[in-house]
Amino acid sequence: MTKKTYINGVGCISTQKTFDTVFLEEAVVNTTETVLSIVSPVYKDYISPAAARRMAKGVKNGIVASALAMKDANVENVDAIITGTGLGCIEDSEKFLKNILDNNEEFLTPTSFIQSTHNTVGAQIALSLQCKGYNFTYVNGAVSFESALLDAKMQIEENEANSILVGGVDENGEYTLSLFKLAGRIKKENDLPSNILNTTSTGVVYGEGASFFVLENERKDSTYAEILDVEIRNTLEENEIESELITFLKVNNLEISDVDAVVLGFGGNIESDVYYKNLAENAFAKTPQLYYKHLSGEYDTASAFALWMASKIIKTQDIPEIVKVNSVTKPVYNIILLYNQVNGKNHSFTLLSK
Amino acid sequence: MEALKEELKNKIITTLNLEDIAIEDIADNDPLFGDGLGLDSIDALELIVILDKDYGIKLVDPKEGKSIFQSIETMAAYISANRTK
Structure with missing residues (x-):
């Protein structure tokens, strides 16, 4: 098994x-x-x-x-x-x-x-x-x-x-x-x-x-979250992201409405942040949205900071105001999706659950 | 000679990143390797480069290193006698 x-x-x-x-x-x-x-x-x-x-x-x-x-x-x-x-x-x-x-x-x-x-x-x-x-x-x-x-x-x-x-x-x-x-x-x-x-x-x-x-491979008292899935796609067009994410969630028997928070890799580059903006304004408009690169800065492994942040959120069930993109809240934060890309390339989806 | 010793101590501290050590912590006769400063074989290579680059001394016989790098005192004496720059 x-x-x-x-x-x-x-x-x-x-x-x-x-x-x-x-x-x-x-x-x-x-x-x-x-x-x-x-x-x-x-x-x-x-x-x-x-x-x-x-x-x-x-x-x-x-x-x-x-x-x-x-x-x-x-x-x-x-x-x-x-x-x-x-x-x-x-x-x-x-x-x-x-x-x-x-x-x-x-x-x-x-x-x-x-x-x-x-x-x-x-x-x-x-x-x-x-x-x-x-x-x-x-x-x-x-x-x-x-x-x-x-x-x-x-x-x-x-x-x-x-x-x-x-x-x-x-x-x-x-x-x-x-x-x-x-x-x-x-x-x-x-x-x-x-x-x-x-x-x-x-x-x-x-x-x-x-x-x-x-x-x-075992849940302990110290457990933060379970890693449900990780997917890497080197190239994706802006109009492919939403359907790719929906497929990713579907493979894990989830829908967008099941996601309690989405962590987006907004980096402040107007050209590549459009990937996140599209998701934030459309598919995930009713989902609590979080960002982190205003705190961590951008670097190749900044998404590890995002995983640290998401792990803490699932464990503490608390989202600090400083990382909120919108004001949408959920009663619990059990499923968190992380999406990151840099300059429109190297896309990654990571899915965590409590 | 005293100025050279001071210069060597400074170079060793900076080149080998001995962050917690000050010039006054290194006595002229303290062993550089082993029980003294505790330098190792990689540091020995750095010292050989210091001799070559800063004083124009090429160590032909690596065995010489053991006596030259015994202490600041022995290093300074060897440099004074053999330096070409």
């Missing part, structure tokens, strides 16, 4: 204070900057200074977020570690490449090279846990995290693993951000203050973060 997948622990390091808090009570919307930086935890509480000194920011955040998730789930080890990242440890990749150029391909030291690979986060978590099980990193743009999540779900369903640590992590790199600015992916300064829901400009406010989850 196919096993079910439960989120039994969560940990999040983001551009908001999402550790040592209950749920977004300290969240602040920053509309005056085009790039948001993480609120750092005290890394020494989780990683020895000797180990931390060579770790890139993303690695440290991944280790702390995974430690928070493990503690939350009350588990000391897992059968597998699966990570999603869009750009990996981009800061050290930049350092390494800059060293090559600045020193005319001489004097290359190993430290930043060691940290520059995309699977460093998963590897360092495994080293710190001494987890010798399946360890895989997905690098698939804006569906990197969903690729990891889908793999984890299938591993649990097929009885390959009982418990899996799965997460999404990305960090900001100065040079990469400057390229994104040049390419128009990041909002221009004169388009500030940003207003994601009523945007009139292209580009997004960028962010970074690490969100990790302990998935297990």
Whole structure:
């Protein structure tokens, strides 16, 4: 019999204070900057200074977020570690490449090279846990995290693993951000203050973060939600989204009216937010709608922040005002649908139930 | 010589990201590896690059490293005697 997948622990390091808090009570919307930086935890509480000194920011955040998730789930080890990242440890990749150029391909030291690979986060978590099980990193743009999540779900369903640590992590790199600015992916300064829901400009406010989850095949006291389904579609036209979502829900014996809340990935780019706007104004007009990128910023694995948020909502049955798109409410929040895409590509649907 | 020692301590702290260590925490004769600063083999490679890049010294025999990198004192003495820049 196919096993079910439960989120039994969560940990999040983001551009908001999402550790040592209950749920977004300290969240602040920053509309005056085009790039948001993480609120750092005290890394020494989780990683020895000797180990931390060579770790890139993303690695440290991944280790702390995974430690928070493990503690939350009350588990000391897992059968597998699966990570999603869009750009990996981009800061050290930049350092390494800059060293090559600045020193005319001489004097290359190993430290930043060691940290520059995309699977460093998963590897360092495994080293710190001494987890010798399946360890895989997905690098698939804006569906990197969903690729990891889908793999984890299938591993649990097929009885390959009982418990899996799965997460999404990305960090900001100065040079990469400057390229994104040049390419128009990041909002221009004169388009500030940003207003994601009523945007009139292209580009997004960028962010970074690490969100990790302990998935297990049994419901426990710590359970947040069950992951009913995950679907990834690389290309979809605007007019295909609604029917695709209806089909996705139908496969899970649900209709739009059964969805207690929909989490939409509004990013503030007038060109690609039209995908969300169409759904918000039509198919999901009578459904509570939530958004999150005004808090987390946009990055390849920002949707992991959305899963953290949705998990918290199902567990606490509370939706903070700061994430509401509309004023529609439901008596309970047991079924939550997450939809994300970036620049009209890499669409993902994730379905949670209580 | 004292200025060189101070310079080396600064370089080591910055290059090796020894965030919790200040210049005054490193005595001239403290072992850099093992019980002293606790540096490891990756740090040794970083030190070799510092010698090459900043002082123009290429270590031909890796075995030499053990005596050169014993402490700040031994490093500074070797650099003073062999530097080309």
